[in-house]
Amino acid sequence: MTTSNVAETAEADAEAGRRTTREDWLDLAKDILVSEGVGSIKVLALAQRLGVSRSSFYWFFKSRRDLLDQLLHYWEHKNTASIVERAKRPSHSIVEAVFNLFECWVDEALFDPGLDFAVREWARRSPTVRELVDRADNERVAAITGMFANHGYEEPEAFVRARVIYFMQIGYYALGVREPLDVRLSYSEAYVRSFTGKDPTTTEMNRFRNLAKKLAASANGKKT
Structure with a gap:
């Protein structure tokens, strides 16, 4: 040449x-x-x-490995950081705290379930990625445990409730459950009661439902 x-x-x-x-x-x-x-x-x-x-x-x-490492960094920053931030957000009640956390489940700008599942599949073939996933799960559960502890739940109840709420949601994604938003929202009051032992107020319920519907409308608008 x-x-x-x-x-x-x-x-x-x-x-x-x-x-x-x-x-x-x-x-x-x-x-x-x-x-x-x-x-x-x-x-x-x-x-x-x-x-x-x-x-x-x-x-x-620098290399394909560099690209993959940056993908993992993006996943950690997006999915784990959002859960930790919502769990640590100041709240007046445990119900408000749980609804803050629920925002991650209804807003893919905060938590990308497809990406999370893909990284977990990747971890099946890579011990290094498996360690990252385990670390992320532990960090997420620890933040949610702290959320319950800040509202007066003692150990081991705070830890168990944190596991229940987190494992349920990850299982929801893993099973590929598909439900219309209205159906999901119709369960939210019962979910909160199950997770916290407390009844949400009408104001708390309406705030979350309105937010979820607003996010869904925005997402649908972007698709059209």
Whole structure:
């Protein structure tokens, strides 16, 4: 290859790099992880789907391993951080605290269930990812345990209630339960009573239902 050809190739690669962003690659890799699994995340396949050269990938990532590590970082930051933040949010009652946590289950901007399930599938084949998932589960349960403890629940009750609420929701995703929003909301009062032993007030119920419906309307609007 001549010097001019090398220069032309470098210029083409630079242009391809400018046509994409780091987020473009991460978003596509995340979509493939969720729909096809980690084994289908290949640099060449990503480049072809984005319509750029393979070499442009290296403008943003050192290697495929670097991309996968950043995907895991994104998953931890998005899903675990949201649960921990909601569990630690100041609240006047345990019912309000649980509804704060429920926001993660109705707003995929806070918690992405498809991504969480995909990472758990990945963990079946990778001891390193398994350790990350175990750590995330422990961190999430610890935050919810603290939420109950802050409202007067003693050990081991706070820990057991935290496990019940968290394991139930993860199981809901794992089983692929599909329910219309109105049906899910019709159960929310009974769920809260089961999780906390307390009855939600009408104000607390209406606040959460209105929020859930607003989020659902917004999500549906983005799909159309």
